Amino acid sequence: MKIAIDAMGGDFAPQAVVEGVQKFLSEDQETKIRLFGQQEAIEKLIEPSNQLEIINTTEVVDGNDEPVAAIRHKKDSSLVRAAQDVKEGNSDGYLSFGNTGAVLAAGIFVIGRIKNVERPALMPTLPTKVLNTFYNMLDVGANAESKVKYLVQFAQMGSIYASDLRGVKKPIVKLLNIGSEEHKGDELHQSVYQELKQLKEINFQGNIEPNEIMDAKADVIVTDGFTGNAVLKTMEGTMKTVLHLLKDSLMSGNLKTKMGALLVKGSLGNLAEQFNNSRFGGAVLLGVNAPVIKGHGNSQPETVYYAIKQVKEMIQGQTVQKFKNLYE
Amino acid sequence: MKIAIDAMGGDFAPQAVVEGVQKFLSEDQETKIRLFGQQEAIEKLIEPSNQLEIINTTEVVDGNDEPVAAIRHKKDSSLVRAAQDVKEGNSDGYLSFGNTGAVLAAGIFVIGRIKNVERPALMPTLPTKVLNTFYNMLDVGANAESKVKYLVQFAQMGSIYASDLRGVKKPIVKLLNIGSEEHKGDELHQSVYQELKQLKEINFQGNIEPNEIMDAKADVIVTDGFTGNAVLKTMEGTMKTVLHLLKDSLMSGNLKTKMGALLVKGSLGNLAEQFNNSRFGGAVLLGVNAPVIKGHGNSQPETVYYAIKQVKEMIQGQTVQKFKNLYE
Numbered sequence: 001m002k003i004a005i006d007a008m009g010g011d012f013a014p015q016a017v018v019e020g021v022q023k024f025l026s027e028d029q030e031t032k033i034r035l036f037g038q039q040e041a042i043e044k045l046i047e048p049s050n051q052l053e054i055i056n057t058t059e060v061v062d063g064n065d066e067p068v069a070a071i072r073h074k075k076d077s078s079l080v081r082a083a084q085d086v087k088e089g090n091s092d093g094y095l096s097f098g099n100t101g102a103v104l105a106a107g108i109f110v111i112g113r114i115k116n117v118e119r120p121a122l123m124p125t126l127p128t129k130v131l132n133t134f135y136n137m138l139d140v141g142a143n144a145e146s147k148v149k150y151l152v153q154f155a156q157m158g159s160i161y162a163s164d165l166r167g168v169k170k171p172i173v174k175l176l177n178i179g180s181e182e183h184k185g186d187e188l189h190q191s192v193y194q195e196l197k198q199l200k201e202i203n204f205q206g207n208i209e210p211n212e213i214m215d216a217k218a219d220v221i222v223t224d225g226f227t228g229n230a231v232l233k234t235m236e237g238t239m240k241t242v243l244h245l246l247k248d249s250l251m252s253g254n255l256k257t258k259m260g261a262l263l264v265k266g267s268l269g270n271l272a273e274q275f276n277n278s279r280f281g282g283a284v285l286l287g288v289n290a291p292v293i294k295g296h297g298n299s300q301p302e303t304v305y306y307a308i309k310q311v312k313e314m315i316q317g318q319t320v321q322k323f324k325n326l327y328e
Numbered sequence: 329m330k331i332a333i334d335a336m337g338g339d340f341a342p343q344a345v346v347e348g349v350q351k352f353l354s355e356d357q358e359t360k361i362r363l364f365g366q367q368e369a370i371e372k373l374i375e376p377s378n379q380l381e382i383i384n385t386t387e388v389v390d391g392n393d394e395p396v397a398a399i400r401h402k403k404d405s406s407l408v409r410a411a412q413d414v415k416e417g418n419s420d421g422y423l424s425f426g427n428t429g430a431v432l433a434a435g436i437f438v439i440g441r442i443k444n445v446e447r448p449a450l451m452p453t454l455p456t457k458v459l460n461t462f463y464n465m466l467d468v469g470a471n472a473e474s475k476v477k478y479l480v481q482f483a484q485m486g487s488i489y490a491s492d493l494r495g496v497k498k499p500i501v502k503l504l505n506i507g508s509e510e511h512k513g514d515e516l517h518q519s520v521y522q523e524l525k526q527l528k529e530i531n532f533q534g535n536i537e538p539n540e541i542m543d544a545k546a547d548v549i550v551t552d553g554f555t556g557n558a559v560l561k562t563m564e565g566t567m568k569t570v571l572h573l574l575k576d577s578l579m580s581g582n583l584k585t586k587m588g589a590l591l592v593k594g595s596l597g598n599l600a601e602q603f604n605n606s607r608f609g610g611a612v613l614l615g616v617n618a619p620v621i622k623g624h625g626n627s628q629p630e631t632v633y634y635a636i637k638q639v640k641e642m643i644q645g646q647t648v649q650k651f652k653n654l655y656e
Contacts, residue, residue, distance in 0.1 A: 129569045141506060144514040178469060178557040186472040186554050210558045211565030226514050227558050229506040230538045234559045237539030238566040241457045246574070256591050263588025264578055 001030065003311050004082040004091035007037030008060045009098020010297050014038065017097060018045040020304020025049050031312055034091050036078035057081050063297070067101030071109055079103065083110035086290045093291035093311040095282070097299050104142050107285040107292040114320070116327040119143050119150045120287030121225070122294065123158060124232070125166070125280045128216035136162050137176075137213075137221040138286065141229035151175075151192045151222055152199070157286045157323055158220040159202045164317045165310075171219035174208035176227060182206065188224065196222070281310035287323065291315055329358060331639050332410040332419035335365030336388045337426020338625050342366065345425060346373040348632020353377050359640055362419050364406035385409045391625075395429030399437055407431065411438035414618045421619035421639040423610070425627050432470050435613040435620040442648070444655040447471050447478045448615030449553070450622065451486060452560070453494070453608045456544035464490050465504075465541075465549040466614065469557035479503075479520045479550055480527070485614040485651055486548040487530045492645045493638075499547035502536035504555060510534065516552065524550070609638035615651065619643055 005021065007014040014037050021033055022045075032051050035042060039056035046052070059077035061070045071080055079098050083106035085091045094111065096103045100122075108120055123138035138154045139146075155173050162171035175193055177185040182193050184207060196204040208218050210231055223231065250261035281303070282295035291314035295307040314320070333349065335342040342365050349361055350373075360379050363370060367384035374380070387405035389398045399408055407426050411434035413419045422439060424431045428450075436448055451466035466482045467474075483501050490499035503521055505513040510521050512535065524532040536546050538559055551559065578589035609631070610623035619642035623635040642648070 129573055144506065144512075176558070178472065178554055178561070184472075189554075210561035211568070213562065213565060214569045215565075226506055226517075227555060230504070230555050231558055231562045233506070233538035234541065234562040235566050237541060237543075238563050239570055240539070241542045242567055242570045245457055250592055253592070253594075257594065260588040260591025263584050264581070264592060266581075266585065 001312065001315055002032040002034055002091040003093045003095060003308060003315075004034045004036065004085040005094075005308070006078045006082045006096035006098055007035050007042055008057070008078040009096045009103075010295065010299055012298070012300065013097060014042055015045060016299060016301050017304050018042055019301035020299075020308065021052070022046050023301060023305045024308045025051055028312075031308075033308070034082070034085055036082040036085070055081065055085075061099050061102045063099050065099055065102060067099065067105040068109075070099065070102045071105045079106055080110065083107065083292075086111050086292075091290075092315045093293070095293045095295065095307055095311050097282075097295040097297055097304070097307075100141070100294055100297075103292070103294045104285060107288045108142075111292060112289045114287055114289055114323055114327055117157075117287040117323065118147070118153055120285050121150075121154045121157065122283050123154075123161070123286055124283040127214075127280065129214045130216040133216045134166065134280065135213075135216070135218055135221055136166075137223060137228060137232070139223065139225035139228050140232045140283065141225050142285065143225035146188060146224035146226065148188060148191045148195060151188075151224060152195045153287070153327075155196055155199065155202055155204070155220070155222045156326060158222060160322055160326075161284065161286065161319060162219045164319055164322070165313055166219075168219045170203045172217070173202050173204045173220045173222060174206060174218035175204075176210060176213075176221050176223035176231065177207040178209065180207050180209060192222070281307040284310075284314070288320075290320055329640065329643055330360040330362055330419040331421045331423060331636060331643075332362045332364065332413040333422075333636070334406045334410045334424035334426055335363050335370055336385070336406040337424045337431070338623065338627055340626075340628065341425065342370055343373060344627060344629050345632050346370055347629035348627075348636065349380070350374050351629060351633045352636045353379055356640075359636075361636075362410070362413055364410040364413070383409065383413075389427050389430045391427050393427055393430060395427065395433040396437075398427065398430045399433045408434055408438065411435065411620075414439050414620075419618075420643045421621075423621045423623065423635055423639050425610075425623040425625055425632070425635075428469070428622055428625075431620070431622045432613060435616045436470075439620060440617045442615055442617055442651055442655055445485075445615040445651065446475070446481055448613050449478075449482045449485065450611050451482075451489070451614055452611040455542075455608065457542045458544040461544045462494065462608065463541075463544070463546055463549055464494075465551060465556060465560070467551065467553035467556050468560045468611065469553050470613065471553035474516060474552035474554065476516060476519045476523060479516075479552060480523045481615070481655075483524055483527065483530055483532065483548070483550045484654060486550060488650055488654075489612065489614065489647060490547045492647055492650070493641055494547075496547045498531045500545070501530050501532045501548045501550060502534060502546035503532075504538060504541075504549050504551035504559065505535040506537065508535050508537060520550070608634070610635040612638075612642070616648075618648060 121139035449467035613620040
């Protein structure tokens with residue numbers, strides 16, 4: 001089993017990526033890592049291992065690169081070379097913390113779409129307000145335009161992932177919509193609702209409204225890429241704002257409040273930790289010919305470590321093969 | 329100046345509505361209130377005033393009523409009769425805290441759309457993370473389907489409202505989209521971007537991403553009703569979840585944390601207050617023939633009081649006439 005990793009993507013690359021790889025290799029004896037990036041810089045950061053191969057690349061895709069142009073013109077970038085490695089059969093899975101659009105483009109155009117999958121979808125695993133309870137949401141932004149058929153496949157693929165990778169029996173699938181009744185929403189969502197109702201292989205339980213997303217009412221939330229991306233970014237922004245206001249509110253209070261703030265500081269840290277993405281790995285690009293994971297750009301070594309484990313589990317679980325069985 | 333108020337809508341009706349009216353009348357000497365609802369119940373809750381007329385109605389629209397059916401069949405409901413009153417010219421503005429869909433339907437079908445307004449839009453005034461700084465967002469759910477032309481009019485109407493009612497000079501208008509560059513998003517949002525760029529009368533400053541909504545970067549945020557509704561509900565749900573988790577996290581901590589929690593309790597209350605909708609009144613239905621305000625269903629008397637003031641300001645500001653000048 002071999003995993004191709006882009007060492008140069010993310011805010012703290014290559015150091016955070018390399019340290020995450022090091023941690024993974026210190027625990028795992030069977031997986032081979034093929035690490036793409038500036039060989040010299042990487043070698044300084046990691047101990048040699050017979051499970052590790054470093055492949056030198058001369059270009060880096062950065063956050064400002066236009067995704068499709070980056071794929072076309074930066075052929076010797078770590079992001080593209082790692083994808084090419086999977087395409088050529090040298091690696092079984094792909095991981096990058098770089099430019100989201102470019103990672104999606106590499107997954108879709110280099111590694112390639114599974115035959116008869118209409119559109120691949122980007123899917124994170126996210127925490128609910130209930131401890132150790134999660135949900136998958138897809139698509140969160142691989143597609144700006146959507147059709148009924150895309151969302152139906154998202155429901156199928158998301159359900160298989162939740163069942164196989166997270167061990168949820170008969171995952172509850174819900175459709176993200178602006179009302180709970182089946183006639184609510186626009187034509188797209190009304191039609192998707194009718195199609196999902198017919199699908200025997202998934203446990204579809206109707207609409208979920210965006211204010212209930214974190215209430216642990218669904219294992220898989222199906223949405224179009226525009227709404228999914230908007231909702232995910234809204235959650236991020238709101239959480240950041242509330243915690244920021246809370247800090248302000250505490251520090252500008254009277255002496256009593258300030259003393260209290262000092263006492264609860266650790267507890268606030270725990271809260272932030274609960275929403276920290278480290279334990280949930282990265283977002284999966286479902287519907288392409290190999291496991292492709294896009295980790296968060298601000299990932300620290302621990303997040304990198306969990307994301308590598310996630311790629312490994314998808315390879316072991318043969319998730320991609322299950323999608324192929326369904327569609328090809 | 330006369331305002332028609334539905335006394336029977338909202339979670340605490342008629343008491344909260346009537347108390348809000350009482351508070352308003354205790355301060356205002358020029359505005360007449362026409363209060364629709366169960367006369368007997370209302371009379372027990374309020375002091376007589378020559379500025380107040382109570383009009384008895386025999387039906388109530390509740391949260392489970394299908395909006396358009398409610399408008400058609402519950403002709404003697406307080407929600408419909410108050411709208412009819414505006415339609416007939418007896419009142420100059422409308423306020424209800426009831427079933428959102430029914431209030432929108434009453435506004436659109438009873439009070440009526442302004443000629444050449446494609447679609448009325450629902451628009452709340454919301455707090456940013458900066459104290460005493462607000463933004464308007466529209467449409468947040470009057471329309472599930474959207475066309476380019478609708479959003480262009482939303483930008484024009486929202487800009488006039490922010491300038492007239494909130495006193496913002498040259499309001500910064502931004503388009504809610506899933507990327508900052510002008511080519512981002514689906515075809516709808518790309519086309520709207522191009523149209524807004526051409527409009528001389530508004531101060532359009534490009535896209536805003538959903539994670540920046542509360543950062544006080546825009547005075548008016550233009551969005552399609554599906555995305556706007558989803559984003560608004562996501563903000564509500566996330567805030568509720570974070571505060572809930574914070575309380576849990578504090579109360580399950582050790583003795584030190586618990587003591588701290590007691591000390592900061594007041595401060596947490598302040599935070600909730602900052603997001604409390606009481607001071608921002610209700611959401612306006614822009615594009616109909618009179619000021620129509622939908623207050624939050626959980627409104628307390630203070631919120632009712634502010635919502636009445638908001639209707640009064642819209643009447644005084646002749647906002648509706650300005651829209652008519654623009655479109656008719």
